[in-house]
């Protein structure tokens with residue numbers, strides 16, 4: 001599954017038409033899918049108000065209105081004059097059944113369900129005047145709302161707040177990023193007949209889904225032993241951050257590492273899990289660090305002001321490395337790139353801003369762009385954490401589809417670094433280790449799902465969700481009908 005920009009969706013449409021697929025069939029499938037989704041979501045609803053705009057989103061609404069009417073529902077349709085192309089045909093087909101009222105006549109008082117078909121992916125600027133008022137009225141009516149493709153007005157304010165959004169053909173940024181996703185309510189993807197080959201353009205970001213992630217899980221053969229399934233060296237810790245390396249170690253073990261060693265300054269009271277090998281060092285150049293048995297490293301968690309020195313020492317091992325927190329300085333990450341050590345960097349927006357020498361606001365405004373700039377500038381696999389986490393390495397990008405705001409809790413990122421390191425140690429390439437780690441970590445958050453969860457619990461939940469993934473019990477949110485966290 002890919003994340004479509006409006007332009008990419010239009011391009012897919014156009015390609016289908018070029019291949020001979022009549023665009024009117026797409027609109028018919030779209031409108032009918034909306035009507036079916038609404039009927040399934042509110043089976044008791046008898047009366048509908050369809051509020052349609054002047055473009056193809058409105059056209060989809062007009063098709064939906066026709067089907068709801070044919071299924072015996074009472075339907076009032078409000079739309080402006082002047083539809084063109086397919087939307088004009090949809091209008092003519094509907095007009096054979098029903099009177100279409102002007103938008104000035106909108107009355108939502110008698111509607112059991114409102115269909116929002118004002119604007120879709122063709123919106124180019126914030127709603128104003130009468131259009132803004134219409135969106136506000138739909139929200140104020142306090143009726144269940146089904147949005148056609150996207151709630152109208154997004155990504156700007158004002159916008160419609162829907163209970164159900166029927167995403168047409170593919171998922172778009174407003175179905176994935178906030179605040180759009182909160183305004184969507186439940187999201188249901190409707191395949192509307194576009195040829196599947198047009199729905200997987202490799203240049204678009206991948207949306208992480210259970211099927212793809214399941215295929216990445218490292219296998220555990222019967223003759224496995226703790227030295228064969230991936231050993232991780234965690235390098236971090238400082239006087240004021242004693243928990244971070246311990247949480248990374250726990251994340252690594254819970255993601256399946258066979259053996260975890262934790263190297264930390266001997267004057268810091270780091271307390272690794274019982275199962276970890278302890279490696280207190282009086283200076284980072286301690287020879288024992290370079291002899292540690294590990295196939296991958298997690299470096300920088302809780303390193304404080306010594307994080308850079310720790311990372312420079314760890315670089316000498318020349319093993320695939322996750323760089324986090326206090327290792328995330330431009331000179332340090334560049335040194336890893338120069339040494340051609342495979343790396344995954346896991347900044348939160350603050351750390352990403354530091355690396356890119358820009359403001360946090362700039363990073364948050366364009367997470368995908370920022371992650372890709374990190375990947376490009378530092379020749380690395382970049383994991384930009386947040387809601388949602390996005391990933392990029394030169395030539396490809398991905399957006400995570402698991403996780404929730406309850407995960408905004410101290411230490412959650414340390415657990416993630418440990419988990420990614422475990423997958424690197426198990427032999428996965430940085431891109432695969434990063435995607436799988438991020439996906440499972442978010443799944444653990446969703447499994448716990450409640451505000452007040454702790455980083456420790458996140459790590460503990462990893463084996464449970466891994467097993468669910470392995471057994472094929474999971475479906476992506478756009479198929480499972482899950483409500484977005486608001």
Ligand SMILES: NC(=O)C1=CN([C@@H]2O[C@H](COP(=O)(O)OP(=O)(O)OC[C@H]3O[C@@H](n4cnc5c(N)ncnc54)[C@H](OP(=O)(O)O)[C@@H]3O)[C@@H](O)[C@H]2O)[C@@H](O)CC1
Pocket residue numbers: 009013026027030053054055056057058059060118119120121122123124125126127128131148149150168169170192
């Ligand atoms: N493969 C698919 O996904 C398929 C998608 N389909 C559907 O097509 C939808 C996209 O349709 P679309 O391109 O016609 O755009 P849509 O959102 O209806 O609005 C465009 C109109 O709004 C106007 N306008 C823009 N901003 C404005 C503003 N702030 N305030 C006021 N006006 C504004 C703009 O005119 P402008 O004023 O900018 O010249 C134009 O007139 C898509 O979401 C899906 O529902 C299916 O039918 C088939 C397959």
Ligand SMILES: Nc1ncnc2c1ncn2[C@@H]1O[C@H](COP(=O)(O)OP(=O)(O)O)[C@@H](O)[C@H]1O
Pocket residue numbers: 348385386387388389402403404405406407408409410411412413414415416441
């Ligand atoms: N709103 C959210 N939605 C989804 N995931 C979130 C959200 N907030 C935080 N997270 C996740 O929680 C983790 C927080 O990591 P980080 O900021 O590094 O915390 P810490 O430094 O305390 O470990 C990241 O994996 C991030 O993706």
Ligand SMILES: [K+]
Pocket residue numbers: 057116117118119120147148149150151152
């Ligand atoms: K809409």
